[in-house]
Amino acid sequence: MPFAAALLVADDRAAQLTQWVTLLAAAAAIPALLPEERRGAAPMAVALFLGTPYAVYLAANAYVDCSFTMTVTLAFVGWVQWRRTEHAGWLAVAGACAGMAAATKYHGLVIGAMFVVVLLRSRRALLLFVTAAAIFAVPTYVHITQLAGSPLFPFGDPDYSIQLASVARWTVDPFLTVIRFAIVWPISTGTPPHSPWLVL
Numbered sequence: 001m002p003f004a005a006a007l008l009v010a011d012d013r014a015a016q017l018t019q020w021v022t023l024l025a026a027a028a029a030i031p032a033l034l035p036e037e038r039r040g041a042a043p044m045a046v047a048l049f050l051g052t053p054y055a056v057y058l059a060a061n062a063y064v065d066c067s068f069t070m071t072v073t074l075a076f077v078g079w080v081q082w083r084r085t086e087h088a089g090w091l092a093v094a095g096a097c098a099g100m101a102a103a104t105k106y107h108g109l110v111i112g113a114m115f116v117v118v119l120l121r122s123r124r125a126l127l128l129f130v131t132a133a134a135i136f137a138v139p140t141y142v143h144i145t146q147l148a149g150s151p152l153f154p155f156g157d158p159d160y161s162i163q164l165a166s167v168a169r170w171t172v173d174p175f176l177t178v179i180r181f182a183i184v185w186p187i188s189t190g191t192p193p194h195s196p197w198l199v200l
Contacts, residue, residue, distance in 0.1 A: 019066045023050075023059040026070040032077045064104050071101040072111055079115065091125055095132030102133065103140035106152065112137070 006015040027050050031042035049055060058065045078094030081087075098115055101108030112133050119126040141151040148154075 016060075016062060019059045019062065022066040022070040023055060026066070026073045029070075029073045029077045033073075033080055068101055068104045068108065071097045071104060072108070075101060075111060075115070088125075088128060091128050092132045095129035096136055098129070099133030099136030102137040108137075 004015075006018050027046050030045050030049060031039060034042055034045065055066070055069075058069075075094050075097035078090050078092075078097055082090035082094060094115065098108065098112040102112050115129060116126065119129055144153055145151045
């Protein structure tokens with residue numbers, strides 16, 4: 001969505017800039033995750049995050065991973081602040097950001113589910129969190145369902161299942177599996193090869 005919004009007002013470079021902004025926003029949120037007595041470690045935590053080559057690579061390319069990282073980081077910031085202050089607004093922020101994460105990637109559903117499991121003891125907190133998350137996640141999944149017929153497309157699609165079966169054949173030899181996932185598959189899809197350690 002940030003790409004489309006940026007393309008409405010500027011060119012493709014402005015659209016790409018959105019990923020750098022989300023990377024920096026995630027980095028700026030890291031100190032809020034630290035306890036008060038550990039705030040001195042904030043510069044090191046931010047430096048470690050920004051010094052990760054893969055984070056910089058993702059920010060320099062048109063992938064949604066930086067947006068996903070930002071929304072997950074902000075969801076945890078909202079959660080931590082809610083636990084510290086018990087102010088309901090922070091729980092709503094956590095829910096909204098978890099909903100944005102779920103709308104960005106399917107992995108975000110797992111993040112939201114983790115929060116929901118912890119909140120099962122308090123109905124009021126659970127309702128607030130789920131409502132805030134649904135405001136952002138539900139429209140995306142309704143849109144996906146309208147376009148593809150399933151909210152979890154391509155999972156469950158017969159053609160995709162055939163692709164997964166071919167991947168399962170690769171797993172017979174672990175060494176070849178790492179080589180294929182790290183080098184062959186990325187190159188065949190037009191992306192740069194990964195480090196084999198990243199795949200492991």
